[in-house]
Amino acid sequence: MAVAALTASGAGLTAGAASSLPAAVVTLDGVAAPGLAPLSLRLTGGERVAILGPNGTGKTTLLRLLAGLARPSQGRLEVRAPPALVPQAFAASLLPWRSVRDNLLLPLQRARLPAAELEQRLGRALDAAALPSALLSRWPQALSGGEQQRVALARALMQPPGLLLLDEPMSALDIAARLAVRRALPALADQLGLTLVLVSHDVDDACALASRALLLGRVGQRLELALGDGGRPRLLRALGELCAG
Amino acid sequence: MRGLARRLALALAAPLVLLGLWLALALLGWPGPRLVPAPALVASLAAHELTHAALWRDVGATLARVVIGVGVASALGAGLGFALGRSRRWRAASEPSIDFLRSIPPILTFPLFLLGLGYGERARLATVVFGCAGIVLLHVAAGLAAAPRERAEAVRLMGLGRLATARHLELPEALPGLILGVRVALATGLVIVIVTELLIGAPHGLGVRAREAQIAYQPAQLWLVIALSGALGALLSGLLARLGRRLTPWCAAPSSAPPST
Numbered sequence: 001m002a003v004a005a006l007t008a009s010g011a012g013l014t015a016g017a018a019s020s021l022p023a024a025v026v027t028l029d030g031v032a033a034p035g036l037a038p039l040s041l042r043l044t045g046g047e048r049v050a051i052l053g054p055n056g057t058g059k060t061t062l063l064r065l066l067a068g069l070a071r072p073s074q075g076r077l078e079v080r081a082p083p084a085l086v087p088q089a090f091a092a093s094l095l096p097w098r099s100v101r102d103n104l105l106l107p108l109q110r111a112r113l114p115a116a117e118l119e120q121r122l123g124r125a126l127d128a129a130a131l132p133s134a135l136l137s138r139w140p141q142a143l144s145g146g147e148q149q150r151v152a153l154a155r156a157l158m159q160p161p162g163l164l165l166l167d168e169p170m171s172a173l174d175i176a177a178r179l180a181v182r183r184a185l186p187a188l189a190d191q192l193g194l195t196l197v198l199v200s201h202d203v204d205d206a207c208a209l210a211s212r213a214l215l216l217g218r219v220g221q222r223l224e225l226a227l228g229d230g231g232r233p234r235l236l237r238a239l240g241e242l243c244a245g
Numbered sequence: 246m247r248g249l250a251r252r253l254a255l256a257l258a259a260p261l262v263l264l265g266l267w268l269a270l271a272l273l274g275w276p277g278p279r280l281v282p283a284p285a286l287v288a289s290l291a292a293h294e295l296t297h298a299a300l301w302r303d304v305g306a307t308l309a310r311v312v313i314g315v316g317v318a319s320a321l322g323a324g325l326g327f328a329l330g331r332s333r334r335w336r337a338a339s340e341p342s343i344d345f346l347r348s349i350p351p352i353l354t355f356p357l358f359l360l361g362l363g364y365g366e367r368a369r370l371a372t373v374v375f376g377c378a379g380i381v382l383l384h385v386a387a388g389l390a391a392a393p394r395e396r397a398e399a400v401r402l403m404g405l406g407r408l409a410t411a412r413h414l415e416l417p418e419a420l421p422g423l424i425l426g427v428r429v430a431l432a433t434g435l436v437i438v439i440v441t442e443l444l445i446g447a448p449h450g451l452g453v454r455a456r457e458a459q460i461a462y463q464p465a466q467l468w469l470v471i472a473l474s475g476a477l478g479a480l481l482s483g484l485l486a487r488l489g490r491r492l493t494p495w496c497a498a499p500s501s502a503p504p505s506t
Contacts, residue, residue: 069398085402092393095400097417097495099503106413107403139495139503159403 024080025163025195026066031075036061037220038075045081045162048189048196050206050227052235053216054243059199060088062216063165066197081162081195088167090152094140100151101136107158121158128188129154130173130180145172153181157188164189166198170205182208203239207232217242282465290465291472304473306449307438310366311481314373315434319427321374322381326426327419329382330389343379351376351433352440364446369438376437377430381423388422389415421496424489431481439474451477 026043036058043049051059064070065077067085084107087093094103104122113121126133129150135143140151149172156164170178186209189196200206206213207227213235215223223238225231264284270276271283294300329336354375358368400414442452451470458466490497494504 067398067402069401082404083402085398087395087398089393089395093395093399095396095414095417097420097493098413102503106400106405109403109405109409109413137502141495155399 024078026080026197027076027078028065029076031065031072031077033058033061033065033070033072036065037216039216039222040075041214043195043197045195046190046193047212048186048198048210050198050200050210050213051216052200052203052206052213052239054218057216057218059216060167063167063197063199066163067165079163082159083163083165084156084159084161085165086149086152086156086167086169088171090169090172091140091145091148093152094148094155096139096141098140099136100138100140100143103140103151104136104155104158107155121160124188125154125157128157128181128184130177130184146174146177149173150177150181153185160192160194162193162195164194164196166196166200166209168200168202169198170200170202178205185209203232203235206235213238215239215242279462279464282468287465287468287472291469294466294469300454300473303449303451303454304477306447307435307442307451307474308477310369310373310438310442310450311431311434311477314370314438315377315427315430317370318374318377318430318434319381319423322378322383322426322430323385323419323423325378326382326385326422327389327415330386330419331415333390336386336390343383347379347383351437355441355444359446368446369441372441373434373437377434380430380433381426384422384426384429385419386422388425389419392418417493421489421493424485424493428482428485428489431485432478435474435478435481 023044024042025045025047026041028039028041030038030040032038035056039058039062051062053059061070063085065072066079067083068079069085095106098106101122104125105118108118108121122136123133125131126136131147131150131154135147135151140148143151149169153166153169156166170181173181182205185196188194196209198206198209200209210227213225213227213231215221215225215238217223221242223242225234225238227235267281267284270281271278275281329339351372355368355372358371358375362368362371396418397414400410405413438450439452439455441447442450443456444452447453451474455467455470458464458470
């Protein structure tokens with residue numbers, strides 16, 4: 001398994017074999033960055049966690065750190081799985097000169113997989129993102145916002161990554177698509193053993209996709225909650241207290 | 246059918262108005278036949294000249310200079326623009342130099358190139374390259390620099406190599422800017438070529454024809470040269486726009502379908 005570690009000293013990315021390491025896929029040890037107060041977190045393989053909190057608490061920054069797109073200003077960050085990110089600006093992340101199909105296949109460019117395997121992965125990603133196959137031959141810019149968001153989600157599922165980072169991945173989806181993704185994505189994540197980090201302002205999305213929640217407060221408060229039975233009211237109450245405080 | 250007729254009518258409206266104005270001025274005799282010759286005179290001259298090889302030799306000479314000069318400038322400008330567009334640091338470092346160079350009227354370098362490269366085509370070509378390379382460079386660099394960060398980050402997370410990133414991300418990102426830059430450069434190149442032909446050292450060309458017509462008091466010939474220059478520029482620009490639509494189909498209306506793969 002590939003190991004990527006970032007430290008505040010700027011030593012940068014390191015890679016190597018880690019066969020005898022514990023099952024932690026993500027380890028944050030006092031990690032801070034501009035906009036993100038110090039945070040410690042450990043995620044094991046296959047875990048699904050939702051990050052919630054008011055605006056400006058560093059949720060997107062945290063995802064960018066995990067994706068290796070930003071560096072921590074302090075602390076130690078270790079990521080032991082290849083990340084894939086669905087950014088908040090999902091439309092801008094699609095390549096307008098490639099059809100939807102070619103956008104989805106681009107992450108597999110280097111893999112040189114047989115055609116049957118490609119089609120199987122394509123079908124799986126389309127199902128999980130609730131994306132009709134009729135859209136494959138279109139330009140991404142010809143799609144609606146919700147459809148574009150589902151293309152970005154399907155593309156992230158194509159590799160498949162070990163660590164799936166979702167920044168408000170259903171913000172533009174209509175209710176039918178949202179319900180379909182809530183049903184299909186956790187199943188696919190379990191099937192592929194994906195570790196999932198979801199940033200969302202939607203409590204129902206968080207409860208449907210994640211098994212635990214991490215709440216970030218404006219003045220560096222952190223609160224972890226298990227989701228599941230009775231998770232929604234607990235989460236709502238905790239969020240209310242965090243925002244009020 | 247009705248749509249086609251409507252488009253044709255719209256396209257012809259402006260030229261017909263201009264022709265009417267020209268006719269009125271010629272009939273009124275204002276401001277005089279040396280500046281505004283009668284349309285019939287220019288038309289009969291055009292009918293005569295268009296059947297003679299001498300005119301096409303001049304058009305061909307000007308066209309060849311523009312195409313070669315702008316071609317070299319585009320290759321140079323695209324390469325440099327690509328390098329600058331990819332690097333914020335290089336862009337920042339080179340901005341003052343680029344601003345300085347593009348503030349120099351290209352035609353001012355012609356006498357220098359004449360002295361250094363001799364009184365021939367090389368000096369003319371060098372002037373066109375100097376005047377046009379910067380235009381292409383700026384368009385390519387600006388296109389790359391303005392690309393959304395999310396696209397580059399998405400491709401980076403896919404783990405594509407440098408070559409694949411250049412092929413699948415940076416080249417398509419730079420292409421619309423390159424095409425627009427070459428279109429602008431063609432118009433500038435045509436101006437530079439004709440001005441250098443007017444000045445010195447060319448056996449043939451539309452500029453040479455204009456200079457000779459001015460010396461021989463032939464305003465109708467000058468009007469013909471002016472019209473041909475405009476037509477040449479419009480033709481080149483139109484061809485490039487067509488090529489651009491073919492090479493960058495994603496920039497067209499979103500309802501268009503991608504080519505099947």
